[in-house]
Amino acid sequence: MAEPVRQELSALAAIFCGPDEWEVLSLSETDGAVFRILTKAEGFMDTDIPLQLVFHLPLSYPYCLPGIVVNSKHLTRAQCEIVKEKLLEQAETLLLEPMVHELVLWIQENLRHILKCPEAGGGSEKCSSAASMTVDDGLWMTLLHLDHMRAKAKYVKTVEKWASDLRLTGRLMFMGKIILILLQGDRNDIKVPKSLMLNVNLAIFC
Known part of the structure; x- marks a missing residue:
């Protein structure tokens, strides 16, 4: 795993140091890093919404997008999917540099705007879309x-x-x-x- 990624993980662990805010799920020289961040973002009616964000940083990160899973008991699956898509869109603007903390800050500031969009209006269908980028040939x-x-x-x-x-x-x-x-x-x-x-x-x- 590249040293800049290790430094980013260390920085994230220091930033998200509250109870249950940070957990490394997997750390591998072949698979990269998978970790969870618990945070809150302002939603409707100025109410804080707990968010569980799981990031997967492949070996080619930050030259490719991270994998992201969004979960919240206060959001529908469709809304979680919309939030994930918006995070990936934002991540595309941050390629080639450490981006996880920037993404967390961005969703904290923008969640309420995302939830106001018509496409985030509700529904309970299962999420199935994906963001794609190859690590190498095949x-x-x-x-x-x-x-x-x-x-x-x-x-x-x-x-x-x-x-x-x-x-x-x-x-x-x-x-x-x-x-x-x-x-x-x-x-x-x-x-x-x-x-x-x-x-x-x-x-x-x-």
Whole structure:
């Protein structure tokens, strides 16, 4: 992992030093870094809305966009998707430089404006769009957010078989009620089977 990224992670850990504000979920020389930030942003009626932001910084970061998962008990899935899309749009303006703290500050200042937009008006449909950028020729990193996992043992076996059949490497991560799958492999091999599709509500490709 590049030294500038390590420095950014250290700075973020120092900034988000409150209870449960910061947690590193995965740190790898091959997969990059996955971490969670808890913050609040002003929403409707000047009410603070808690946000859980999961970032995946691939090895090619900051030359490519980070993966982002947005969760909040106070927002619908559709609204979380809109917030994620707006964060990625903002991230495109910050390429080539450390951007995570800037993105957190930006969403703190702009969440209420995003929620006022017509496209963020509501709905509970599952999120499925993705931001895409290759790491190198054919090699992609994928972060999947599972909506739920009722039969954990059976589901884990299904995920392991799916990844093995597609020649993918990855990691299954549990963070309270948040379930993430980090995968790496050829772009053409990364396909979500129907048996998992109903539970996947957010996919980010980097």
